[in-house]
Amino acid sequence: MAMASPSWSSCCTSTSTHSLPGPPASSKGRNPWRASSGRRSASGGKRQQKLSIRAVAAPSAAVDYSDTGAGAGDIPSLKIKLLSAVAGLNRGLAASQEDLDRADAAARQLEAAAPAPVDLAKDLDKLQGRWRLVYSSAFSSRTLGGSRPGPPTGRLLPITLGQVFQRIDVVSQDFDNIVELELGAPWPLPPVEATATLAHKFEITGIASIKINFDKTTVKTNGNLSQLPLLEVPRIPDSLRPPTSNTGSGEFDVTYLDDDTRITRGDRGELRVFVVA
Numbered sequence: 001m002a003m004a005s006p007s008w009s010s011c012c013t014s015t016s017t018h019s020l021p022g023p024p025a026s027s028k029g030r031n032p033w034r035a036s037s038g039r040r041s042a043s044g045g046k047r048q049q050k051l052s053i054r055a056v057a058a059p060s061a062a063v064d065y066s067d068t069g070a071g072a073g074d075i076p077s078l079k080i081k082l083l084s085a086v087a088g089l090n091r092g093l094a095a096s097q098e099d100l101d102r103a104d105a106a107a108r109q110l111e112a113a114a115p116a117p118v119d120l121a122k123d124l125d126k127l128q129g130r131w132r133l134v135y136s137s138a139f140s141s142r143t144l145g146g147s148r149p150g151p152p153t154g155r156l157l158p159i160t161l162g163q164v165f166q167r168i169d170v171v172s173q174d175f176d177n178i179v180e181l182e183l184g185a186p187w188p189l190p191p192v193e194a195t196a197t198l199a200h201k202f203e204i205t206g207i208a209s210i211k212i213n214f215d216k217t218t219v220k221t222n223g224n225l226s227q228l229p230l231l232e233v234p235r236i237p238d239s240l241r242p243p244t245s246n247t248g249s250g251e252f253d254v255t256y257l258d259d260d261t262r263i264t265r266g267d268r269g270e271l272r273v274f275v276v277a
Contacts, residue, residue, distance in 0.1 A: 119208065
């Protein structure tokens with residue numbers, strides 16, 4: 001997801017069900033799922049039958065990210081593979097180079113398996129709605145701005161990143177990045193929970209390309225401070241921005257899009273994966 005804001009703009013598992021394995025083969029041809037037959041006692045009476053069941057768990061197959069030649073019929077499994085690749089990476093903040101490579105390979109497989117390339121002239125309605133970010137390669141830089149300038153996470157600034165969403169309205173062309181944050185406070189004060197909304201307008205610039213232009217940033221406190229009014233963060237004039245700072249716009253390509261999954265690649269090579277919220 002490409003993002004643009006006054007100072008930082010680029011911040012904004014899955015389980016699979018396995019069928020119960022069939023009964024294991026027996027060297028004597030007996031059915032291991034069958035109840036064991038009861039034996040008669042010395043007095044001729046029949047003992048109570050006990051059901052004896054043996055099950056062998058199917059071995060867990062390692063995820064292979066080198067598969068090629070996947071088709072449209074493999075899309076559900078490729079989605080699971082992608083979500084498995086990014087699971088546990090904290091949206092990318094905990095990703096190593098190996099994790100980045102694995103996620104990129106899984107994303108490319110899903111992109112290649114799409115029935116047709118993304119064409120926003122026909123697929124624009126699929127963008128509509130609220131999307132949740134599950135992975136951003138840009139977060140591996142350990143800053144909330146990704147490959148653009150932004151506040152660092154960790155001890156320097158006690159900022160904990162919560163859920164990140166994109167809210168897209170294809171009619172009004174609103175494109176909002178919504179970020180849930182927890183800001184540390186001096187002891188004994190509790191942390192401050194807040195939601196920052198980075199509002200943009202978007203335009204289609206190519207078959208699958210989108211450009212967003214920054215409008216404003218608002219912050220709403222949550223929890224015990226939810227009664228505070230909405231705060232609009234003043235925008236720094238372009239003339240006062242450092243040369244490397246984002247100017248308030250960004251571009252990205254939508255490389256995969258269906259009813260519940262979206263993959264984008266940003267103008268600085270950022271890979272982002274979204275699922276419908």
